[in-house]
Amino acid sequence: MAKTSFILNGEEVSVEADPLKRLLDVLREDFEALGVKEGCGEGECGACSILLNGKLVNSCMIPLGAVEGADIVTPEGLRETEKGKVIIESFADTGAVQCGFCTPGMMMAAEALLEKNNNPEESEIREALSGNLCRCTGYDLIVKGVKTSAERGKDLW
Amino acid sequence: MNDEIRKSVRRVDAVAKASGLAKYISDYDFGDILYARLVRSTRPRAKILSVTVPELPEGYYYVDYRDIPEKGKNRIQMIKDDWKVFAEDEVRYVGETIALLIGPDRERILNILSEIKIFYEDREPAYTIEEALACKGGAMVGDDNIYGEYNLVKGDPDTAFNNAARVVEGTYRTGFQEHLYMEPQGMVGTWEGGRVNIYASAQCPYYIQKSVSSALGVDGKNVRIKQVTTGGAFGGKEHFPDVIAVPLAVAVNKIKKPIELIFDRIEDISYTCKRHPSRITIKTALDKENNITGMDIDTVINGGGYESSTLIVLQRALLHGIGVYNIPNAHVRGRAVATNTFPSDAYRGFGAPQGLYAIEMHMSQVAKEVGMFPADFKRKYFIKNGDMTITNATMKDNVKLEEMFAAADEMSDYTRKIREYENDPYRGIGISFVNHGGGFTGNGEQEIIKGLVRMKRTGENRAALYVSNVEMGQGLQTVLRKIAAKELGLKYTDIEYDNPDTDIVPDSGPTVASRSTMVVGYLIQECAKKLKGKWDEGVGAEAEHRYIHPSEYKWDQDTLQGDAYPTYGWGINVVEVEMDTVTYEVKTTGIWSVFDVGIPMDDTIMDGQVSGGVIQGLGYASIEKCEVLDGRFRQHTMADYVIPTSMDFPEIKNKFIDNPYKYGPSGAKGAGELVFDAAAPAYADAVQQLTGKNIYDIPVTPEMIMELEE
Numbered sequence: 115m116a117k118t119s120f121i122l123n124g125e126e127v128s129v130e131a132d133p134l135k136r137l138l139d140v141l142r143e144d145f146e147a148l149g150v151k152e153g154c155g156e157g158e159c160g161a162c163s164i165l166l167n168g169k170l171v172n173s174c175m176i177p178l179g180a181v182e183g184a185d186i187v188t189p190e191g192l193r194e195t196e197k198g199k200v201i202i203e204s205f206a207d208t209g210a211v212q213c214g215f216c217t218p219g220m221m222m223a224a225e226a227l228l229e230k231n232n233n234p235e236e237s238e239i240r241e242a243l244s245g246n247l248c249r250c251t252g253y254d255l256i257v258k259g260v261k262t263s264a265e266r267g268k269d270l271w
Numbered sequence: 272m273n274d275e276i277r278k279s280v281r282r283v284d285a286v287a288k289a290s291g292l293a294k295y296i297s298d299y300d301f302g303d304i305l306y307a308r309l310v311r312s313t314r315p316r317a318k319i320l321s322v323t324v325p326e327l328p329e330g331y332y333y334v335d336y337r338d339i340p341e342k343g344k345n346r347i348q349m350i351k352d353d354w355k356v357f358a359e360d361e362v363r364y365v366g367e368t369i370a371l372l373i374g375p376d377r378e379r380i381l382n383i384l385s386e387i388k389i390f391y392e393d394r395e396p397a398y399t400i401e402e403a404l405a406c407k408g409g410a411m412v413g414d415d416n417i418y419g420e421y422n423l424v425k426g427d428p429d430t431a432f433n434n435a436a437r438v439v440e441g442t443y444r445t446g447f448q449e450h451l452y453m454e455p456q457g458m459v460g461t462w463e464g465g466r467v468n469i470y471a472s473a474q475c476p477y478y479i480q481k482s483v484s485s486a487l488g489v490d491g492k493n494v495r496i497k498q499v500t501t502g503g504a505f506g507g508k509e510h511f512p513d514v515i516a517v518p519l520a521v522a523v524n525k526i527k528k529p530i531e532l533i534f535d536r537i538e539d540i541s542y543t544c545k546r547h548p549s550r551i552t553i554k555t556a557l558d559k560e561n562n563i564t565g566m567d568i569d570t571v572i573n574g575g576g577y578e579s580s581t582l583i584v585l586q587r588a589l590l591h592g593i594g595v596y597n598i599p600n601a602h603v604r605g606r607a608v609a610t611n612t613f614p615s616d617a618y619r620g621f622g623a624p625q626g627l628y629a630i631e632m633h634m635s636q637v638a639k640e641v642g643m644f645p646a647d648f649k650r651k652y653f654i655k656n657g658d659m660t661i662t663n664a665t666m667k668d669n670v671k672l673e674e675m676f677a678a679a680d681e682m683s684d685y686t687r688k689i690r691e692y693e694n695d696p697y698r699g700i701g702i703s704f705v706n707h708g709g710g711f712t713g714n715g716e717q718e719i720i721k722g723l724v725r726m727k728r729t730g731e732n733r734a735a736l737y738v739s740n741v742e743m744g745q746g747l748q749t750v751l752r753k754i755a756a757k758e759l760g761l762k763y764t765d766i767e768y769d770n771p772d773t774d775i776v777p778d779s780g781p782t783v784a785s786r787s788t789m790v791v792g793y794l795i796q797e798c799a800k801k802l803k804g805k806w807d808e809g810v811g812a813e814a815e816h817r818y819i820h821p822s823e824y825k826w827d828q829d830t831l832q833g834d835a836y837p838t839y840g841w842g843i844n845v846v847e848v849e850m851d852t853v854t855y856e857v858k859t860t861g862i863w864s865v866f867d868v869g870i871p872m873d874d875t876i877m878d879g880q881v882s883g884g885v886i887q888g889l890g891y892a893s894i895e896k897c898e899v900l901d902g903r904f905r906q907h908t909m910a911d912y913v914i915p916t917s918m919d920f921p922e923i924k925n926k927f928i929d930n931p932y933k934y935g936p937s938g939a940k941g942a943g944e945l946v947f948d949a950a951a952p953a954y955a956d957a958v959q960q961l962t963g964k965n966i967y968d969i970p971v972t973p974e975m976i977m978e979l980e981e
Binding site: 159193205207245 | 282
């Protein structure tokens with residue numbers, strides 16, 4: 115057990131836990147960040163996507179010990195921001211959401227893309243979402259959701 | 272009116288799901304909970320000689336067949352009840368449930384699990400259809416390993432073959448396919464109100480209630496099932512949840528504490544049902560003018576270790592086995608075999624995709640034999656209203672395939688491209704034509720389901736609907752609200768519809784077989800009319816409506832003769848591909864689809880169904896390889912069982928052709944499976960056209976193309 119401190123959705127937090135505990139479990143169990151989903155536990159599906167120092171990562175692949183001092187954003191944080199609200203509303207309006215299990219992770223991937231590129235081409239959107247798997251939508255409407263987010267939020271990113 | 276209902280609305284569940292606020296089974300806090308792991312067979316076929324369980328620490332439990340109450344039985348009551356809750360003296364597949372190990376600490380459970388010793392006497396297993404038919408290791412089921420056989424005959428196929436000028440033959444194979452819903456299987460069992468309660472990610476709450484109550488030997492009402500928000504299913508949460516709910520219920524019944532049973536991904540891929548592999552041999556008799564005079568189709572599917580729903584899957588494979596064609600003389604034979612692989616079960620399409628893949632590939636190959644392009648040849652045989660079906664009833668649909676083909680051709684430029692690509696070694700284009708019967712086969716909606724729905728006025732301008740059908744991503748909670756709202760003149764957001772709880776909702780049947788919108792939606796529409804008539808009775812007014820089979824559709828389940836389905840959805844896919852002639856990698860460059868789903872109940876929701884179904888079908892056709900090695904699925908992680916990503920396929924261009932069905936709500940027909948069916952044959956047809964070599968098996972991998980080319 116060791117104490118690890120980091121910034122979670124803008125707040126300084128710390129936790130006493132095994133530094134090898136998966137960040138996914140820390141976020142879900144210690145901070146009730148239940149928007150972070152476990153889809154595979156092996157870094158393949160992206161359902162547990164979060165932003166770590168602004169970079170899109172799979173939280174199932176990261177041990178707690180590696181995030182000392184880091185800045186972490188989960189769906190719980192993103193949904194409270196103007197950008198997050200634009201993405202959620204755009205996803206809802208374009209039909210990007212079906213079973214919903216991949217969607218919070220998709221939202222994180224959309225945010226990570228739009229921070230770098232606020233006017234992405236379809237191919238750039240498809241590339242940015244390619245680490246996040248979805249079995250329901252065939253991706254077309256998620257791609258549309260990201261495009262719509264970029265259009266609606268062009269002054270935000 | 273129809274234009275009004277199809278107008279896209281925002282899904283009722285979208286914002287909560289996108290925000291991460293929707294709660295799936297792993298997001299609930301049941302307080303002081305125990306965890307369960309399955310003790311599984313490591314052998315494909317063996318006698319269990321003995322099981323040695325170490326002394327368990329305080330608070331840990333080992334639950335097996337001896338814990339089933341005396342009044343109950345060690346059987347999972349699915350369609351056939353041959354599957355045991357817990358293996359007793361024999362195992363038939365790797366992963367078969369032998370016991371549950373339960374306790375408060377997950378790490379410790381794993382440690383104890385590794386100390387449990389099971390002693391087996393192995394028998395020689397059979398994994399493939401060929402090994403099963405040869406009764407390798409001795410027959411496991413009956414004296415021939417065959418769960419069941421059916422034969423459908425139309426006209427006089429023997430005479431057609433005796434008089435044939437030539438016969439074209441091909442054998443087509445399809446593999447296992449994993450559902451890979453994003454949320455793995457999971458449920459929690461609790462002891463509340465002196466009975467077992469199950470909270471589950473599932474499609475069919477009443478199926479679970481039936482199998483649990485039957486195993487425990489109690490009345491159905493003594494088991495409560497609550498569906499929780501379900502992260503995808505595709506048929507994988509139709510029967511399989513029963514396989515884990517029943518042992519979990521036995522454990523809760525014994526321990527009387529909440530117990531969680533949630534699979535991790537590797538468990539989920541390794542130890543859940545897959546789509547039935549198939550081997551289908553088709554022979555076509557042609558006369559001197561190259562007209563089809565007869566057809567013989569021999570279908571075999573791999574049911575795995577237990578029968579479960581396999582024969583119903585087989586029936587659907589046969590009923591769709593002749594595709595969208597009117598063949599004057601035909602014999603369709605079907606057998607399902609027992610093997611030592613994980614039992615196969617429901618998967619979007621339920622047998623139809625296998626049958627449709629084979630007939631579509633075969634028809635393209637016959638076209639090539641007679642020197643015609645596939646679409647030109649296939650169109651000559653399109654079934655029409657009034658033609659005789661394979662089950663010797665008239666086709667009652669107004670079949671719009673010609674109009675649909677015209678639309679597909681205009682969008683994709685198929686007719687020009689297939690001629691242009693004939694001598695192009697890099698580009699190819701394929702086409703497929705399919706139909707899919709909505710709802711249960713024959714009169715099953717009446718004889719088996721007898722669906723009942725209820726509605727209630729709950730406020731000045733509010734009503735609630737009570738059905739056992741679930742939202743699993745397909746949009747049902749929005750679509751059924753729209754249907755009810757339309758009749759009542761309310762807004763769809765003024766209709767209440769919770770995840771079903773068997774204590775509250777009547778049994779309107781399972782969420783399967785593309786029936787929820789078409790069949791249950793119609794019941795809701797009719798029930799809403801009744802409620803409207805009682806609206807003035809005030810808040811609390813209730814109405815119920817039960818399914819009645821339309822009398823013009825006749826069916827004999829014993830002989831499989833008559834109207835197999837009251838109506839069909841129809842579909843066309845066109846797929847265009849490019850191939851790298853060095854690596855044989857195929858890239859899909861265009862996808863077009865045209866579907867007749869009656870009237871879409873929401874354009875955007877249906878667009879989502881089309882994209883999701885087509886891409887899942889293209890995965891089945893191209894990359895989703897799932898092999899059995901020593902009785903285990905060789906691809907059992909998401910790194911090696913790969914599904915399409917956002918970069919693998921381009922955007923689908925789709926069009927709907929309206930064709931309202933009189934017993935569907937506002938004209939809607941079933942759609943959820945239809946949208947899967949056409950993709951695999953269109954993709955394989957494109958590769959076949961590109962390479963000029965017949966494709967028989969899917970998935971079509973670069974290795975397979977390399978072998979064909981060399």
